[in-house]
Amino acid sequence: MTELALPKIDKKIIDRKDEIVKNLSKISGSDNVLSHPDEVKPYETDALAAYTQTPLSVILPKDTNEVSEILKYCHKENVKVIPRGAGTGLSGGALPLQDAVILGLGKFNKILNIDYENKCVVTQPGVTNLGITHAVQHKGFYYAPDPSSQLACSIGGNVAENSGGVHSLKYGTTTNNILGVEMVLMDGTICRFGGKTLDQEGYDLMGLICGSEGLLGVVTEVTVKILKKPQVVKAALIGFPTIEEGGNAASDIISNGIVPAGMEIMDKALIEATDNFSKAGYPRDAELLLIVELDGTESEVNELLKKVSEISKKNNCSSLKLSKNEEERLKFWAGRKAAFPACGAMAPDYYCMDGVIPRGKLAEALLEIKKLSKKYELLVANCFHAGDGNLHPLIMFDGSDKEQLRKTEEFGAEILKLCVKLGGVITGEHGVGIEKRELMCEMFNDRDIQQQLDIKKSLDEKNLLNPGKVYPILRKCAEEGRVHVHKNENKFPDLPRF
């Protein structure tokens, strides 16, 4: 990997390690402060496992007051703090620093209040995304954002990254589905934004915090909105002989006034890879595969599926299957959800990119990526959340070959630059973290970035909270790592990634 620039290490802090650990122990108890190298080992990276750093110490507070005391202490003593949820983030947002304390929120794992009358759940940030749905599903409710790592990722981390999922077009991302947060600023101030009401008057500080990647405060409580499950969910599996026809069909679905619950596209390379891997029964002759999921009432869904079928036929589809039951619908998804491991089986390593493009530019993007694939002599498979324009190209390579690794990084950066050129952005749901920091200048000029840094400074004047993330350190575009997975040795191998 290209060498990673990190904030300057404060040697004095490292020299004062014992004293700092002792003082933190006074706040949370010595059992909850880890400092032995063996103890802190599990915290040295997140799901962007290519980078590791050993933190000074790890502290695991159990309530908001402790978080406040810890931050107050660290603020006074100029100790850097890295907040961490479940550590499933793909962009290195929770990567430690040698002179920083990891503030782990693992003990914040309780749901505090389920309030059906106000249609919300008040929860501690360490509860998993899926944990919320599990707590309310017996009454027919669920929490809408569904990042692929929802089994393990924490709701606090979801707030930090503004996580999405495959249903973002219709149901929004985290920011559209939370009502309130409790948060602690770097100086220890405890604040509440929002609550159980809709909207907050005044500056939308909750909106600012959501997606701020742990740079502005530590979230200690989240109130999320819950929805009633749709009555009926059905899906269509449609093959197209060319990329253009498939891309046009996806665009036509939207321009015909249909808002699918989910709409996914896979290219030929991925169809083959996943079908070999999961035996989902995908049409192997298709150049492009479209999965469209619709929800609502029975006749509404049937009506929409009829329209989707008509649009697909008009765009010359080569195959068309409608799910007859829940089992079949899940089978349609099985291949798509196996996309990442399938690529892992095809090559020793793969890089997962996370760009966003306007839906209508899909064909152009895929053709351009194909060209780049030839130029760099590297295989690439593409999956695309067509509903919201989120593109995940998976570049396959052999990491033991240094030259291939270098080419892969270059290829990846070119793809993200292409996304921006087509009118999109460099990250849709994985976050900037350390991974895409230096690519920020593809989208923003110095003034834009300075405004964001000024906001950061206004809430964390000493730049102690998660420093070195999101904003370019070099202030020039360098090619850094993407999600690098070696021999399918994912940090969380059991987690589906799609």
Added chain:
Amino acid sequence: MSTKMKINSQIFQDSNNTYFPKTEEEVSILIKEFYKKNLPTEIVGTNTKSFIGNKTQTSNKISLSKLSGIIDYFPEELYIKVKAGTPLEDVEKALEKNNQELAFEPIDLGFIENGKTNKGTVAGCLSCNYAGSRRFKVGSVRDHVLGFQGINGKGEIIKSGGTVVKNVTGYDLSKLITGSFGTLSILTEITLKVLPKKKFSNTIVIDVEDHKKIYDLFNQISGSSSEVSGAVFIPNEPEDKNYKKNRDQIFKFNDLDFKGPFLAFRIEGDKISINEKIKSLTEELQLNTFRTFLLDSYQSDPFWKKINNLELFEKTENNLLRIVIEPSNGSKMMKYINNKFKYYIDWCGSLFWIEVPAKKNMKVKEIKKMAIEFGGYLTIIKTSPDYDYDETIFTVDDVRLMISKKIKESFDPKRILNPGKMYRGV
């Protein structure tokens, strides 16, 4: 030489020291100059909502009304990008041609000012963040802002977001700007998410008066999978000569042969799905135990327009309050109001609009206390001409005020933009 000449001879300035920049660069030039000279300025669109908030003590005014026009509109990409001063009406007309709409249903404050429609500009709509009846289903204005470009208090052009719905690149400043009443940046370009317009709408009107029953219905509606997209309660008007009586006139429909208090909810979509949803809601809400009326699309559409135009408070000279609370406390709020005030409830039980006669100014403080106790907040949208009661227009606690001051400083260190509009010192 006049101030105008010193700043830029190209920028039109009227006799009231109001500047009318035509381009983003001109706005930037103006603010750079004001920044240098420490001159605070008021910012307006077309003045349709400028009565909201504290009076700003500024000698200059910038109007965005000349910064107008649609920049990009891609129906299939579900977004529209406009210059900030574009009239909302122009945007809605353009969307209508493609069977699309702003799903958050912007409210129209023209009626409370002078009895006719005047939705103002897109920038004004963003600056207030007041969504209409569909809010509880589709989100607020802030949920539909994909990106913006604007001028901060130093005169610098800044941007955030983009044109796509999924975007986590940097802080989400679009959210922060929305609802900031022009105190953080002067908006110059705005990108909004647009959605397909539903073909038909039907409204079911239920004859109901009991607080508990009303909130049971609201609770069942918001917990239903039938995607109800509007739910209001319209009470009787109080017998009080300080209020204008217009309720029965406004809600006069062929199929609404009824004068008492009612709860109404809306279902939208194709005819077939509307029928299916009505059927399932009839069961869920046990509608056969109530007297109900059905308004078809021809009546349903104007019904909701009247709600979102706040026609009940047409040309009011009284105080108008906007209160958002936890729906679970709604029936308590109703009990307190007890038809002493003219009011109605929107957002399926969350939003109360209350008109308080000028003579009862002191009641505003009491209602605000209650709103906070019920987990919410109160905004004084309009004050009566003789309102002299010392009560802040917005609801804010000490910590949020402290943070708001810091955020303000990061955008506008010299407090040039709409100073004091929201809070003192911000």
